[in-house]
Amino acid sequence: MSSATKDHAGLSDIFNKDEARVDWHDETLWFVRAKRDKAAHNLPEWESLRETASLIKNNVLSNLYNYLVEFETQAQKNGITVHWAANAEEHNRIVHGILKAHSVNRLIKSKSMLTEECHLNEYLKNNGIDVIDTDLGERIVQLAQEPPSHIVLPCIHKKKEEIGELFHEHLGTPKGMADPLFLTAAAREHLRETFLTRKAAITGVNFAVAETGEFVVCTNEGNADMGAHLADVHIACMGIEKIIPKRTNLGVFLRLLTRSATGQPITTYSSHFKKPRPGQEMHIVLVDNGRTTQLSRPDFRNSLKCIRCAACMNTCPVYRRSGGHSYHTAVAGPIGSILAPNLDMREYADLPFASTLCGSCSNVCPVKINIHEQLYKWRQVIVKEGYADPKKKLAMKAMEFTLSSPFVYKNAGKAGRWFMKHAPFTVNNKLNLWYQQREMPEVPQQSFGEWYKKNKKA
Amino acid sequence: MNVGLFIPCYIDQFYPNAAIATLNLLSKLGITVKYPVNQTCCGQPMANSGFEHLTQGCNELFIDNFAEFDYIVSPSGSCVLHIKDHLHSPTAEEKASGIRKKVYELTEFLTDVLKVDKLSARFPHKVGVHQSCHGQRGLMLAQMTELVAAPFSKPLQLLKMVEGLELVELSRPDECCGFGGTFCVAEEAVSVKMGKDRVADHVNHGAEYITAADMSCLMHMEGILRRQNSKVKVLHIAEILNAE
Numbered sequence: 001m002s003s004a005t006k007d008h009a010g011l012s013d014i015f016n017k018d019e020a021r022v023d024w025h026d027e028t029l030w031f032v033r034a035k036r037d038k039a040a041h042n043l044p045e046w047e048s049l050r051e052t053a054s055l056i057k058n059n060v061l062s063n064l065y066n067y068l069v070e071f072e073t074q075a076q077k078n079g080i081t082v083h084w085a086a087n088a089e090e091h092n093r094i095v096h097g098i099l100k101a102h103s104v105n106r107l108i109k110s111k112s113m114l115t116e117e118c119h120l121n122e123y124l125k126n127n128g129i130d131v132i133d134t135d136l137g138e139r140i141v142q143l144a145q146e147p148p149s150h151i152v153l154p155c156i157h158k159k160k161e162e163i164g165e166l167f168h169e170h171l172g173t174p175k176g177m178a179d180p181l182f183l184t185a186a187a188r189e190h191l192r193e194t195f196l197t198r199k200a201a202i203t204g205v206n207f208a209v210a211e212t213g214e215f216v217v218c219t220n221e222g223n224a225d226m227g228a229h230l231a232d233v234h235i236a237c238m239g240i241e242k243i244i245p246k247r248t249n250l251g252v253f254l255r256l257l258t259r260s261a262t263g264q265p266i267t268t269y270s271s272h273f274k275k276p277r278p279g280q281e282m283h284i285v286l287v288d289n290g291r292t293t294q295l296s297r298p299d300f301r302n303s304l305k306c307i308r309c310a311a312c313m314n315t316c317p318v319y320r321r322s323g324g325h326s327y328h329t330a331v332a333g334p335i336g337s338i339l340a341p342n343l344d345m346r347e348y349a350d351l352p353f354a355s356t357l358c359g360s361c362s363n364v365c366p367v368k369i370n371i372h373e374q375l376y377k378w379r380q381v382i383v384k385e386g387y388a389d390p391k392k393k394l395a396m397k398a399m400e401f402t403l404s405s406p407f408v409y410k411n412a413g414k415a416g417r418w419f420m421k422h423a424p425f426t427v428n429n430k431l432n433l434w435y436q437q438r439e440m441p442e443v444p445q446q447s448f449g450e451w452y453k454k455n456k457k458a
Numbered sequence: 459m460n461v462g463l464f465i466p467c468y469i470d471q472f473y474p475n476a477a478i479a480t481l482n483l484l485s486k487l488g489i490t491v492k493y494p495v496n497q498t499c500c501g502q503p504m505a506n507s508g509f510e511h512l513t514q515g516c517n518e519l520f521i522d523n524f525a526e527f528d529y530i531v532s533p534s535g536s537c538v539l540h541i542k543d544h545l546h547s548p549t550a551e552e553k554a555s556g557i558r559k560k561v562y563e564l565t566e567f568l569t570d571v572l573k574v575d576k577l578s579a580r581f582p583h584k585v586g587v588h589q590s591c592h593g594q595r596g597l598m599l600a601q602m603t604e605l606v607a608a609p610f611s612k613p614l615q616l617l618k619m620v621e622g623l624e625l626v627e628l629s630r631p632d633e634c635c636g637f638g639g640t641f642c643v644a645e646e647a648v649s650v651k652m653g654k655d656r657v658a659d660h661v662n663h664g665a666e667y668i669t670a671a672d673m674s675c676l677m678h679m680e681g682i683l684r685r686q687n688s689k690v691k692v693l694h695i696a697e698i699l700n701a702e
Contacts, residue, residue, distance in 0.1 A: 009645045016647040026655070030630070037603060046606040315604065317634045321651045354645060356638030356652075357506065358591035363604040379508030388508060392644075396509040403467070403504075404515025406496040413471045433643040437650040438681030441472040448465050448474035452493050456481075 007350035012322030026320040028156060033314040035263025036364070043259070053252050054368035057305035060243055061295060067210040067243045068286065074213025075284060078275040083285045088118035091287045095120060095202065095235055096127055098283055102233055104129070104200045110217070110224035111135035112204030113151050113308055114237050114287060116330040120202075131202075132194050134223035136187050143170045149324025151331055152261045152310040157323050191223070201227035203273075205238035205284070206307070207253055211246045214274035215284065218257060218267035225271050235283045236273065240291050241304040253307060256366035260309040294342045299377045303338045305367040312361035312371055318354055327351060334361035338374040341382065349387035352378035410449065417443045462527035463491045464561070466537040466673070467499035473673050476694035480533040480564055483700040487572055491531070494523035502540035506639045510544065517547055517554070525553040529571065530561040533696050535593025535672045536639075538563040542597070563597055564696060565671050569612045575619075581701045582622030586665030587613060588656065588679070589632045590672035599671060603632050613671050613695055620698060626665045633659075637678035653682045661690055668692045 016022055040046045060067060072082045085091035091114075099107065107124075109115065109131050121131050121142070133142045137154035141147065143166045148154030155163070164178035173186045203224045208215040215236055217224045228234045244253065258264040276282035295301050313319045313333030324332035329340040329348060334355060340348035352375045361371040382388065402412050419426045421443040428435050446454075461484065465477045484491045500520060501513030520541065524530050532538050541561045547554040568574045589611065593599040600611035617623055636642070636652025643649075657679050660668045668683075668690060670676050676692040683690050 009647070012645065013647040016651055019651070022651055023655075040606050043606070317636065317652050318645070318648055321648050321655075322645075353508075353641070354648075356591065356634050356636060356641050356649075358634035358638075359595035360591070360602070360604055360632075360634070363595060363602055376506065379506070380510050383508035384511070392507065396504050396507060396512055399504055400509075400512040400515060403499040403501065404519065406498055406519070409467070409498040413467075417471060433646045434681065436646060437685060438653070438678065439684040441677055441680065444472060444474050446474065448470045448477035448493075449495060451474050451478060452481075452495065456493070 006328065008322065008326050008328070008354040009350065011326035011328065012354075015323045015326055016321070022321050024159070025157060025323060029314045029320045032153070032262060033311075033364075036260055036311060036314065037263075039259040039263040039265065043255075049252060049256055050366055050368055053256055053307075053366055054305065056244060056249050056252065057367050059245065060241070061301055061304055064240065064243070064295065067245055068240055070210040071208055071213055071243055072286075074211065076213070078213045079282065080213065080275065081281070081283045083283060085285055085287045085289070087289050088287075091118045091237065091285055091289065092120050092123040094285050095237070096124065096129070098233065098235055099124075099129060099200055102200060102281075104233065106130040106132075106198055107200040107202060108132050108134050108194055108198045108227045108231070109202040110204065110219060110227055111138050111154070112202065112237055113148075113330060114204060114239050115202065116148060117239075117289065118237075118287070120237075132191075132198070134191050134194070134221075134227055135219070136184065136221060136223075139187060139191065140166060143167075147325070147330065149332065150310060150313060151308050157325070195226050195230050198227070199231055200233040200235065201231035202235045202237060203228055205236050205242050206257070207250060208238055208243050208284075209245075209247050209250070210243055212274065214247075214272055216250065216254075216270055216272050218254070218270050220262075220264075220268045222269045225269055228271075228273065229277075232279070233281045233283070234273070234276065235285065237285045237287065240286050240288055241306070257307055257309050260311040260364070260366040290343045294339070297342070299381075300338060300342060300374055302369050303335065303342075303371075303374060305369050306335050306339075307367060309366055311364045311366065315360045315364045316355075317358065317360070318356065322354070327354070334371045334375065335369070338371060338378060341378050345382060345385060346387060349382045352376075352382060410447075413447055417447070459489060460526070460528040461489055461491045462524050462530045463493040464497065464500075464524065464530050464532035464537070464541075465493065466532065466534045468677065469534065469673050472677065473694065476533055476673050476696055479694065479696040479700040480531075483564075483696055484531065486578070486700070487568075487574065489572070492527075497523045500537045500540050501544075502537055503639055505540060505544055513544070514547075517545055518550075520545060521547055521550050521553050521557060524557055524561075525550075528560065529567065530557065531564055531567045532561070533564045533671070533673065533694060535563045535590050535597055535599060536674055539592040539596035563593055563599065563671055565593075565612045565616055566597060566599055568699075569615055574616065577616065577619040577699055579619070579699050579701050580621040581698050583666045584624045584626050584664050585617065585667045585669055585698065586626040586628060586660035586663060587611075587617065588635060588660075588668055588670040588672075588675055589613070590670050590675045591632075591634050593671045594632055600632070613669075616699055617669070617695070620701070623698070626660065626663045628659045628663060630659055635675045635679055637675045639674075642678055649678070650682065653678050657682050657686075657688070657690070661688065665690060667698075669695050669698055671695050
């Protein structure tokens with residue numbers, strides 16, 4: 001959801017109008033977080049796995065150029081056509097170009113957050129090409145004409161009754177039918193038909209191996225495989241940070257990825273694609289789209305270690321109570337809040353503030369990204385670059401003035417407490433956001449400083 | 459031992475009893491504590507809002523007030539974490555770095571420096587403990603549930619020494635309460651919802667009191683409890699450890 005007029009606070013205010021729904025959203029994601037805990041705690045070597053993954057990714061970020069070139073050489077040897085895209089626009093044009101060359105006007109696409117980031121569906125649609133998402137969650141949000149609200153569970157914000165309604169409208173299931181088994185079967189039938197009639201398939205990439213020029217796609221539904229194996233043209237789209245040096249590194253990441261994401265030991269399908277089968281064409285598009293800019297910001301480069309498991313979203317108490325759409329960007333939650341300002345600081349200036357800095361995200365992260373520290377750092381950058389609300393600026397200046405002087409501080413405190421006690425309407429009113437749903441603290445007889453002066457004269 | 463008492467601004471103004479309890483508790487344990495009367499605020503509200511560049515006045519004041527002490531102790535994990543992570547000075551960096559190393563949150567001072575193993579405190583009530591995020595994850599006052607590591611908790615270790623106190627088990631032992639400094643007004647809806655959920659976990663498990671090593675989280679939860687006309691009260695951990 002791109003929204004110029006709404007920020008995270010405004011959008012989550014709307015989400016919070018239905019408290020029962022917030023409770024349900026929170027509990028659903030907490031259930032996933034609890035599953036993750038169980039899976040992690042079953043591996044005594046969990047913390048050393050995280051450390052190893054983090055070190056591998058640090059190595060990748062320090063040698064990104066070399067690994068990408070190595071990957072390109074190997075992939076070409078395997079018969080894969082390699083494309084480079086500097087930004088989203090170029091990525092979309094390349095994909096469109098390949099489709100045009102094959103006169104394809106309908107295609108299937110498995111789950112890929114990169115194509116969401118680049119708004120590929122919209123671009124292709126505007127160019128007369130019909131895209132069907134084959135990931136069940138993605139297909140559901142596609143039918144609802146919404147973006148995914150979560151990178152691993154794209155339709156986690158939707159209840160089964162709402163999905164039943166959508167399927168009734170678009171796939172002809174009986175009205176009022178909300179049985180998940182029935183709906184899944186209906187979706188499977190609809191998608192199988194699609195698989196058999198499309199000539200081109202797009203997949204994402206979870207890991208690309210520099211050493212071998214192959215790439216790995218992880219799914220639980222097998223939809224990526226079904227699409228790629230049946231299509232004459234397979235296009236894989238990846239952000240350049242998805243590269244890992246060696247095949248042996250895969251074990252570390254495959255063990256961490258799904259345990260962090262859903263609490264599973266491994267994805268149902270972890271498919272390796274190395275070369276096109278005879279008669280098939282295989283393309284890979286390597287996309288920068290701001291990643292090298294982020295790499296050049298020392299405080300934020302670490303965010304490129306992300307393997308998109310979504311553990312930070314599931315653990316984030318703010319995400320659970322504001323919903324993915326409140327982040328108005330493809331990658332929501334804590335990680336999205338440090339990635340998005342790199343792409344557009346003005347548009348996403350609100351996101352680093354959509355956090356209490358509780359730090360749970362950094363500690364749940366399988367590749368040890370210091371997410372909450374980066375949120376803090378983005379706040380400083382955003383204010384310095386001039387994207388702070390003028391009212392907030394004034395308030396902060398006033399705070400600076402008051403707190404820099406013991407004399408002003410003591411008198412302001414005294415005056416404030418006097419007003420709260422004798423003229424409570426000055427604070428207990430609609431304009432005070434604290435007071436909307438919370439009482440103000442009770443005013444004590446005296447401050448501690450005043451008490452100390454009376455009782456503990458040195 | 460030359461100990462300086464650092465009382466955060468909002469505790470000074472609204473919760474003097476938490477500060478008095480801290481002072482009395484330390485005195486009871488034989489520590490002479492001095493309160494530098496010219497202290498104001500650590501600057502965290504500005505820094506966490508992105509205005510770290512406006513905290514220089516606060517920093518200089520803090521350094522003037524506290525550089526001389528062997529230890530600086532405060533009943534607020536969040537403010538201590540801010541000093542530890544962000545106190546700097548272009549003119550007195552050596553003093554600033556010294557302060558960053560000798561500033562302690564109250565419960566960690568009790569367990570790690572004084573190595574307290576018994577208390578003469580009595581509090582015959584059911585108590586829920588809110589593990590404040592900055593204390594828990596920032597200062598490592600307690601192990602967090604995200605990490606695969608042995609559990610421990612400095613505040614709980616101390617509360618277990620209090621006679622008659624019954625600890626309440628929570629469904630989510632270390633979830634954030636949603637206070638978050640200026641977050642509590644900038645993101646009012648989410649902040650309040652988080653607070654309501656946090657409070658409900660304690661209430662549903664029969665807590666009569668909610669305590670924490672951070673008064674700011676308690677202030678937020680108290681505001682919600684009082685709006686709900688709840689009988690459940692909040693008390694700073696110092697007030698319980700000092701109760702007789």
